[in-house]
Amino acid sequence: MAKYKLEYLWLDGYTPIPNLRGKTRLADEAPSSVDDCPRWAFDGSSTLQADGSSSDCMLKPVALYPDEGRNNAFLVMCEVMLPNGESHPSNSRANIIDDEDAWFGLEQEYFLFQDGRPLGWPEEGFPPPQGKYYTGVGFRSVGDLARTIVDEHLDLCLAAGINHEGINAEVAKGQWEFQIFGKGSKKCADDVWVARYLLERLCEQYQVYVEWHCKPFSGDWNGSGMHCNFSTKHIREVGGKAYFEGLMKAFEKNKDEHIEAYGPDNQMRLTGLHETQSIDKFSWGIADRGASVRVSQAFIDNEYKGYIEDRRPNSQGDPYAICGRILKTISEVPTS
C-alpha cells in the first residue's frame, strides 16, 4: 500500500527574515483537508526558536497543497507554536487581522543565481545594459536555463492549486517575477511562501539558487520588489475620495512601521530611481510608478473604488508581515 509524504513547512527564527524549513512525515492515508494533518514537533534549538534545554516547538498545520514534485505527496504549511499552545514569537502569521473579504495580489520578483552571479551574466563584468530583458525572448535576452526553471515552477505551483495570475521576465538580466492573488487575509501570503519553497527546491537540481535580496548589486540595475496589491470589501464597493484620502493619511502616519514590515535593506532599493519612491518619503499617485502607493486611472474614474498598489514591499519581505501591517493600518481608518 502506498504511503503518503507530507512535507511540513514552517518559518524559522532567523531575523530579519526567516528561512523556510521542511521535514517529511509519512501517513497511511492521503489527507483530504488540512484538518486531517496532525500537529507535529520539531527541534527549535536548531532553528533559533528554542533553547537546547527545552527544545520542542509545535507545528500547527494551516494550509494543504498537493505536491507534484514527489510521488504521493503533499505540502503542509504550518504555524510555529510554543509547547503551551500559544503562538511562537516568530509566528508572523498568527497576528494578522482576519478578514475573509480582504484580497491580496503579491508580485514576487527575484533573481536566479549560479556560481555567484545571475543566470546569463558573464564571468567577468556585466551584460549589456537593461532595456531588452523585461518580457524579452531569445537567448541573448533570457539565456537558456532560466525559462526552463520558471516554466517548471509555474507547473508545480498550478498543480499545488496556488493561484498564480502571471509570470514574466523582469527588467534586469536574470530577474523574474510571478504574481499570486488570494482572497482572505492569509491565503495569498501562504501561497507565496509555498511558491518560494517550490522554487528553492526545484532550483536545487540545476545547481541554481534564488537570490531574494532586494538589491543584489548596485549600479544601473533594478532591484527586486514585491508590490502588494490590496483591497477590502469597503475599498472595492464603497470607496470614495474622502475614505481614500483618510487611508493615505494613515499610511503616511505609519510610514516607518510599514517600512519596518516591508523587508530588510529596503533603503538600497527605495532610492527614488528605478521606478521607486525614496524610502524616507511617502507619496501616492495615479499611474505613477515613482510613488510609494499607486492607483490606476480606472480607480479614480470609478469613484475611488477598486484596488490599491503599495510598491514599497521588497522581494525578501515576509508576506505575512506585509499583509498583516496593511490590514492593521486599514483597521485604523473609519469607514464612515
Ligand code: ADP
Ligand atoms: P503591475 O506590474 O502593472 O503592477 P501586475 O499585473 O503584475 O501589475 O499585478 C497586479 C496584481 O494586482 C494582479 O496580479 C492581481 O494579483 C492584483 N489584483 C487585481 N485585482 C485586485 C483586487 N481587487 N484586490 C487586490 N489585488 C488585486
Ligand code: MN
Ligand atoms: Mn507586475
Ligand code: MN
Ligand atoms: Mn515587476
Ligand code: MN
Ligand atoms: Mn506592480
